[in-house]
Amino acid sequence: MPAQPDSKGPWRWAEEGRILEEALDQLAHLFAEAPRVEPDWDATHTRSVLMQLTQKLADNYPYFHPLYAGQMLKPPHPVARLAWSLALFLNPNNHALDGGRATSRMEKECITKLGRLFGWDPVLGHLTGGGTLANLEALWIGRELQPEHPAIAASAEAHYTHGRMARLLGVPFIPIPVDPEGAMDLNALDAVLDTRAIGTVVATVGTTGWGAIDPVDRLVAKRDQYGFRLHADAAYGGYFTLIRERLGGSARQRFAALSECDSLAIDPHKHGLQPYGSGAILFRDPGVGSIYRHESPYTYFTSSELHLGEISLECSRPGAAAAALWATLELLPLETDGAFASELWKSCRAARTLAGYLRSHQAWVILQEPELDILVFSIRSRHAGALSRMNRSIFERAASHGLHLALFTIPVGKARTALPDLDPDVDEVTVLRACLMKAEHLEWCARIFEHLEQARKEVPAPE
């Protein structure tokens, strides 16, 4: 019998609202010296628009729920939601100290803590709108520092925005083929390094598709030999460095080598429990700040303290993002043995646990052992076309029962590494992908597998 819906919903959101109310009273009290201003907004109408919005918001998948495992979505921690919301009542702007006094300091504290995660202290960096902007800044700095070597190389599995950002910067972009595990093939890179003016190599630490980790340790050695800049795109995978000792041997070494890269992008809105609009760029050598400073307006130099707008391509940025990350790092410090680390490890364990369930059943196949918390799998079939059709049907059946996955199109050659009997009658096959990014996913693996089995049984096997 299906469970009865809980009239309060699956999450205690209203309780968060009550904490926010208390904090808002306190905040208003702290500004009580300013003369009173009568609000000139229509509360009744505002409320009715908000209720209308609530109805519209229901047209979403339940991203916050463990049965949502489709795209890379991880709900923000309540403390991040609350801190962001609270800060919005002041709406500080972290481009300059005058506009975001307290939150600029919080941002610098957060950057120091993120830098230490990679052994960089001091570090230069700031929060960004997301990983794309963070990567753009690193690629721009690379172009400014080595104008005679403008080209950027990244693996063919790197995030699609690197090619787009290279076009924006007006520099060549060279995709490097990947090895069977989906990480950059260094032999292919060597051939390119010998013939092209590569100024920056991007190492992806956790690809968006497979969660594969480029060989950062060996790229560091190549950087020392060839002199390119090595940028790590750790937008999704960066936080896993905290638990690298628990990962497999090669992943551990690759994460450990991040400290040798020149710059690094990490998204607090991916694995750092933050709302969207929270990325970060870090530079190992604070000296690169001078590249930005040439372009910063003289108005920033009214104080000897650093204005974040002096070292950022963007001008206005939300101080609320810094407040949210600051509060989260207070509650959940980045400690190897802390609560944050053990929750993060749960997502990796979830991917391994679900892989175990699927492996124990001959109807399913794992396409690659999960390195982090992304699992790519498929129904078994000899015919590539039938396999794709069945996976698509399972995806739809599962969604209709409340389990949300993603479809992923991969080259048939890659699928044949796990399914050697697959007849290569097409170029690509559609398989299933689960992003098990929530700590709760671990406890829900058995339920997720039940849903998968139910969906599979509803999909007719091919003739």
Ligand SMILES: *Cc1c(COP(=O)(O)O)cnc(C)c1O
């Ligand atoms: C998500 C992601 C990006 C893009 O970051 P946004 O925050 O979406 O702009 C870039 N690279 C990798 C590896 C990612 O996972």
